[in-house]
Amino acid sequence: MISHTWNNIGIQDIKGILCDLDDTLYAYEPCNKAGYAAVRQLACEKFAIPGEAFDEYWKQGRQVIHHDLASFGAGHSRLLYAQKVAEQYFGHTHPEFTLLAEEAYWSAFLDRMEWDADARSFLERAQQAGLDICIVTDLTAQIQHRKWLKLGLGAHVRYMVSSEEAGYEKPEPAIFKLALQKLGMKPEEVIMIGDSLRKDVQGAEVMGIRAYHIKREA
Ligand SMILES: [Mg+2]
Structure with missing residues (x-):
């Protein structure tokens, strides 16, 4: 597993993106x-x-x-x-x-809270390419909805799944399954992006989803 920057994540051969929120789209x-x-x-x-x-x-x-x-x-x-x-x-x-x-x-x-500029540019690029994006995030639904509004995620993102909604936190498969279900896509049609190797990357890979680890600069 290698770390990636937002700029080198390829989106040519996929239909959708699963993306973590906390410490991925902004510095926590x-x-x-x-x-x-x-x-x-x-x-x-x-x-x-x-x-x-x-x-x-x-x-x-x-x-x-x-x-x-x-x-x-x-x-x-x-x-x-x-x-x-x-x-x-x-x-x-x-x-x-x-x-x-x-x-x-x-x-x-x-x-x-403020956007990570590279993350925002990536989501814009993905949206312009016609990809559907689903946030996959641990925590209770109410505060994650408030974060969505604060960042204005609705401009780029279609869905969110929180661990409260899914019943379990990442890396449990339930949360990834619910995200795929909302998008109506198969594991091989999406990628997962996040800052946690255990939760985001390994959790997605167990499901057969290609995953990218974003390492935040201190
Ligand atoms: Mg995170």
Whole structure:
């Protein structure tokens, strides 16, 4: 398996494209940092949770949710991380904190999101070539729809499949099968593009889909 840049992905002999979203079409980490700073500030200023305590409870909550929901879209749910923070710090479920925390995180995350220029040019090229594109993405459907709107994916992309919708995360075949079903295409008629060797590349290759690994420059 070799890494590719967007410019050297050939699209001559295919009908459709499956493409990851997070850290493939945009750089994830700056957005995650902005989201985390916002939720931490909310916790400190509005709910008087000390910053160090928030850091520890968020980290713990994230680990528990990741572990307990490892194969599912909700395993990344900031709502559930925030619920764990509330239950640790306040000693009870606290919907006001939890809902505000989730929104603070994602609002700041989305504000920071911007296209990878090469990815955008590639999707334009693919669309002009008449290819149908389906986003194949891990996470809950609601936030992935918000990311779609933020980037304006509808200008280039026809469908999205989230792991919440498919029932399982990549590299499980279910999510790739649903994407192929939406496009009405066979594995050999599409390619998969993504930043994760395990989830995107190996997951697609098990299905008989040719895959391209996009390695993000730091
Ligand atoms: Mg990714």
